[in-house]
Amino acid sequence: MVASFRRQTLAGEMLVLQLAIVVMVLLAVAAVSLAQSEATFDRVEGRRVSALAEQVAANPLVRSQLVAPLPREALAPLVNSTQSQSGVTSVTVADAEGRIVSSTDPTVIGDALPLGEGAAAGRGWSGELTLDGTLELVAQVPVIGAGRDNLGRRLGTVMIGAASPTMWQRLSGASSYLLAYLGIASGLGLAGSLLLARRVKRQTLGLEPREIAGLAEHREALLYGIAEGVVALDPQHRLTLVNEMGRRLLALPADCVGRNLADLGIEGRLRDVLTGDREGPAEERDEVVIRDDRILVMNRMTVVKDGRLLGSVTTLRDRTELARLEREIGSFRSSSELLRAQAHEFANQLHTISGLIQIGEQEEVVRYIRALHRRRQSLDVTLSRRVRDTAVAALLMAKSSQAAERRVRLRISDDTALDRLTPEDAADVATVVGNLVDNAVDAAAAGEPVDGGAWVEVELRQDAATVEIAVRDSGPGVAPDLAREVFSHGFTTKAARKGERGIGLALTRLVCERHGGEISVTNTPDGALFTARMTVSHLADAVAEGAGR
Missing domain, CATH: 3.30.565.10 (Histidine kinase-like ATPase, C-terminal domain)
Incomplete structure (x- = not known):
């Protein structure tokens, strides 16, 4: 029970975050893939059903049957063979009044054919329609008479539709490579997060984020809770840290951190003590410095770790009173x-x-x-x-x-x-x-x-x-x-x-x-x-x- 509430380590947090990012990226890729699949289907199938509808509308049998009196049973074999050979969902033929005279779905014969905007005006049209509860990509092409008596006259309309695949059908079609991508990305994310966690832990001396935050809080409390001034410099004599007392004793501006001593107007004896540029032993005794109307006692210590110079820390005490x-x-x-x-x-x-x-x-x-x-x-x-x-x-x-x-x-x-x-x-x-x-x-x-x-x-x-x-x-x-x-x-x-x-x-x-x-x-x-x-x-x-x- 106690272990279940144990805080997550840096490596664990980075792994979870990395996997979450990978999953989000894969979901975004899947969404883009679905959108591209839908656009491809509309473009390819739209051309195919349009070409097939034009082919059926130009068939002489269709023209002859639309001008012949009822019944028109001769169209049924043509409609069924067209469906079976092309693999489309539906093939429908309607007369000039818009009544369905032949269809792969016999139950709709005699019903009014739903026409698109272009088809109602006598032109070809393609788009999506819901037929008998199914969303289909359809193409509607007018049948134009070719004989001497019917030349140029609109005899009827041919509609061919292909059912649009649902989202789950598209996902099932793409599931194989999506799962492969997820596995590869998860493995790469796991390896990358572990390597990154090791690098970060080396740079943070093996401390976890909560420990680093605790050290920062303790440092702030220590620096701003003492009555002495503290000033830290890097090897380039830039101010890296100063508490409120140090800033007040040296009359420094609020944005002094990160600036060079020369930019802050610190010269002469004060600069020599802060940087250690003076004769004699550097850190054996206090140094007395006058800054404005204050008498300051300063002690400088050089900070070295693993043989590498990190800078210096100087403490200041106001001795004026x-x-x-x-x-x-x-x-x-x-x-x-x-x-x-x-x-x-x-x-x-x-x-x-x-x-x-x-x-x-x-x-x-x-x-x-x-x-x-x-x-x-x-x-x-x-x-x-x-x-x-x-x-x-x-x-x-x-x-x-x-x-x-x-x-x-x-x-x-x-x-x-x-x-x-x-x-x-x-x-x-x-x-x-x-x-x-x-x-x-x-x-x-x-x-x-x-x-x-x-x-x-x-x-x-x-x-x-x-x-x-x-x-x-x-x-x-x-x-x-x-x-x-x-x-x-x-x-x-x-x-x-x-x-x-x-x-x-x-x-x-x-x-x-x-x-x-x-x-x-x-x-x-x-x-x-x-x-x-x-x-x-x-x-x-x-x-x-x-x-x-």
Whole structure:
């Protein structure tokens, strides 16, 4: 019982379908054959009965009997002999009034002869008539007088009919070759369907249609049910699959499947990661890529089966929100590091003062404290005079202590001038300054020793609507082959030297672009120069705008 309800295999389904097609084709051939048989019968038998009717109508005996008075028994032998010799179904002779005077069916003698349209008008006619319940193909020919008294006069009509074979009679006549055709076609269909089923099963890895449908459903559920983007490429770099998340992260059109990466406008770093056209190990780590305003983490895997390259599959994760959280956490971490650096600096100074006191150098203690005071006061005065925004000034003050701990001198350019900004803009400017200073300090601390010690210089300039941030350092600079790509790759300056991953400069670029600005890097004789431009609102402008409302 269970086996009877078992699903049909692919080979079985193809066999049944193939046999059904063969039967339908044979039925259509049989119908065409019957139609051709009927047309052939009408053409051949129509000519034969017409010729036979003309022959009987031209017989002198028929003419003489039609003009003689009744009875006309002499026509009976002629009618019967004509039927027996020709094999027709009926032979009938009627007089000029249309009354049957002789026939192979004696029961109709004296009845009116059914005439066709042409025969009623005195002309010959052939067609189908139903006689005594039988459909016959008949020919009706007028009998024309030939004697001196009857020349040209219509004396009567001769009708000869041949019964039309029924459909079953035609099928029985053709059954032998139809059955042979059916057997041959069934055998060919069986062999062809088995061979086709084997080929299809090889191409579908032995899976049945229901299994293929299940895999397709599971794939759709898997691809569109995960939070990560998935992009698949063939060896020609054509997009073969992408889920909704991947299409949204890469800003692809709805009809992107089947199109080349170049047609979709995917170039540069993003294309290199998707295709694997880049230096270094291809699939050992995640790659950071910026697409529009998103920071994407991508991982590419090559798909190979039986030594044949099928393409690649790349997963994408949106790290933009995570990067924002990392930046916020980083600000707290940076604050703690700055406090620790300041505490370390103060502890060193206290240790120095304590040592001078212990050795009895009280005057040297006073001079040391005054020198520390003058240096701190000089930095405070410089920052407060040139950087009026308290958030940015406090950041630079803290970064100075952190740099000093790493034996890097942070100096403020004499051309620096920055007014107070709105809190939102001040936070973004501080983010850019902090990232650039951190990268510059790393580069300067890791660089070769220079005369006067390692240093980082910060210059802030502004006009009515923009702020320009320039950070120079005494480090080794940025490699020329990375100078143009460092921001799109999402590297930090440390990554530019060692090939490590990072998103510090990527965040800086996003902040600048969000403010309608840009960031660039160039190499100078002293080291690297990072320049960032941003559109900002000054605090006075914001207050005036709020008062106007």
